[in-house]
Amino acid sequence: MSVPIRVTVNGAPHEHEVEPRLLLVHYLRDVLRLTGTHVGCDTSSCGACTVVLNGRAVKSCTMLAVQADGGELTTIEGLATDGELHPIQAGFKEMHGLQCGFCTPGMIMTAWQLLERNPDPTDDEIRHGLEGNYCRCTGYDNIVKSIRHAADNR
């Protein structure tokens, strides 16, 4: 059984017939081939799959594709404009906020929401805001600095 869905992803409209059990992250990765959004766990713990749906950061492994029907999504692929890195992306580069890069898209989408809600966060607020995202490489220190850098340069 398949169900029709219609979504806008990074500004582009898409219509597909999907299995009701298809997770949003697999829709993005396997159907749309937007592989920048990653799967790091199966318990909604790591945040590598974080995307923005209708202006809110969501863990796309914890939603079904059908739940996103009619929605507007932004993934890591949609953040840079005209080849210019988004200030958050630039912040991560500037402050060495990434190493292996696997958690990075989720971190950046989480940071996007964090700065939307709180444009001038303290370091503690940034750390609190990243609680849903695991990074095993950086020790988070440079991620905090990256987001601070983005806040200062938005």
Place this chain on the structure above:
Amino acid sequence: MTNLIGQSVKRVEDKRFLTGKGRYVDDMVLPNMTWAHIVRSDVAHAVIKGVDIDAASQALGVVAVFTGADMQADGMNGLPAGWQVDFKNGDTMKEPPHPSLAVGKVRYVGEAVAVIVAETHEQAVDASELVEIDYEELPAVADVVKATQEGAAQLFDDVPNNIAFDWELGDKAAADAGIDAADHVTTIEFRNQRLICNAIEPRAAIGDYDESREHYTLYTTSQNPHVVRLLMCAFVMGIPEHKVRIVSPDVGGGFGSKIPNYAEEIIVTWASKRVGRPVKWTAQRSESFLSDTHGRDHATKAEMGFDKDGKITALRVKTHASMGAYLSTFAPCVPTYLHGTLMQGVYSSPAVHVDVTAVFTSTVPVDALRGAGRPEATYVLERLLDQAAHELGQDPAELRRKNLIPPFDGSDAEPGFETKVALVYDSGNYEGVLDKALEMVDYAALRKQQEEARGEGRYIGIGLSTYIEACGIAPSAVVGALGARAGLYESANVRVQPTGKVTVFVGSHSHGQGHDTTFAQLVGDQLGIPMDDIEIVHGDTDQVPFGMGTYGSRSLAVGGVAITKSVEKIKEKGALIAAHLLEASADDLDYADGQWTVKGTDKSIGFGDVALTAYVPHNYPEGLEPGLEFSSFYDPANFTFPFGAHIAVVEVDTETGVVKLVRYAACDDVGNVVNPMIVDGQVHGGVTHGIGQALLEGAIYDDDGQLTNGSFMDYAMPRADDLPRFETSRTVTPCPHNVLGVKGAGETGTIGSTPAVVNAVIDALWPLGVRHLEMPLTPQRVWQAIQSANGK
């Protein structure tokens, strides 16, 4: 463009990761690809009486179902250990067969029993529910000490008491005498708990057999694709290397768990030939917990003797090290040559003896985990030193200082330090890092604050750790003599293109370390050309000549030197071409800023012109081969020995047992530094990993061999708000035996941090009577320790 070495150049690889263009194995889709799902044992120890695959084979979308019998019938051998460590008495290490899919018995929860190959991932998972395995369950044993005791479950018929091998190093008689003669003996007995690497990218593999060429391609999440090819071809599958290509593209962290040659790599490669289509497998996280190799899992008793002046008289260590149910690639070497050999530490102990028993248990196989053996050794030493300082009523910094090996630079005048446990340290200034770390935190003021806080009923603790580690593994002749079944050199090909652009093919693999940047800095600096003109290629056995891969902090100290050797050859040949074009003698040329110049003149020629001439050799030195490309292999003369001093400051809430890490200061000496930003990043990550072990992490098996915390919901790892901002600094003591003077920075943090944090907590609680805590220092454990100490 020159003087790139030592600059915090921003990473060139970042853009693809920041824009979602990283290319990891799970991102790849091949034409006509199938999906594999692996059916794993849910019991820890059992005879497999039968595997019924009939229903699964008939399920929707299923292409094939295979069991261990199929692989065995096809001549597939078991997975090999990469090291052989024999018993003390000379008996050969016990190395029972480790089939990719279980044959006859299962020995840990998670062991692969069957594989479903289907049109889609979902269909493969659905069909796996239909596989019926008839187990005759046997008793299991997950605990490393219990496994050696009488009456314990026996995992293999011919491995008495589950002992894979025993091993010792150092002079036992001297250590016994030193302990006996000591005025004070400090004893600790503890577990260095089992950890799980948990790189955020789960492992994945795609096998792709091309029948027309009888050629296999394996895409896999490996830290060392050439090593995987070597083991797969030579030991497991019996296929020649020229018929196998292994590609490890972007890999999302390794930390040791992506070193071994895994069953799944064999399964998809073999199955691809059987089904005639590409076969892809990606681990779910719950599978990662049950199939990625684990780390640590030692039970240790250690004694350190001191004379009346506080000088160490001897160290005696006895460790039981779990191997898990089978011997993984590096497993035998981790608790022996990466652990026992580090027991000298930075101290001039006159006698050291280490005794290790390696034990099979009904658990996931154990292998390297960031630091691999060296964190375990450092934990022994640094806990002993701090414990002894408390017992002797001395300051832990001063007790360490009294025992430190004096500075030496490795020159003829100040030769390397020969330890009592088989190593010769290259160069060191251990007091230098200690002083600098103490200065970073203003140690005297901190002690005063601690005293004042105690007056207010607040428990602040200060923990030290002065560590050394062995990196850059290492001389092939040495490791060969110690049981390595491969060499441990590195190789690099530097190819100058006709336009003067440079492609570097290197056997070191980057999975977060930033090689694309560091190596380009190195080559750019050495050739005096812009980094933009240089591309680093790694992770493909068809492109890179050979390689032993990335682990043991060896990429720069071994791989970087291999690159440098090739660059030197290019400069030598380039000078011959330049000399011809400039009508001068090569000896009369200087090379700087990408140009050869005739000494004392303004006659010069650029690197690009020389490169073009090498490929368009119309006006060319007689007898010289065209082209400008060299491969080199570098086999180091010794290990490298980074060292450092770390200081943790904690505050313990004695009402709740919660430990708050207030400050963390690290002063490391990794020799010369190419990119300080990247080295700091490595230190941050390493320190965090070590803090995780101290405070949060630990795999918990029950008596039936079930992993009880096999998910990210249950296995705690450091999150952003568990950690303070890190304070880092460095001293620089160059490595004397490689041309770059570099030592390695990937593991220092992990090695230094775990004991620093635990020492800090015990320092905080010493006045309350707490003398010992087992890791991880969870609030419950800390609270209980405070309660029972109060009760005394």
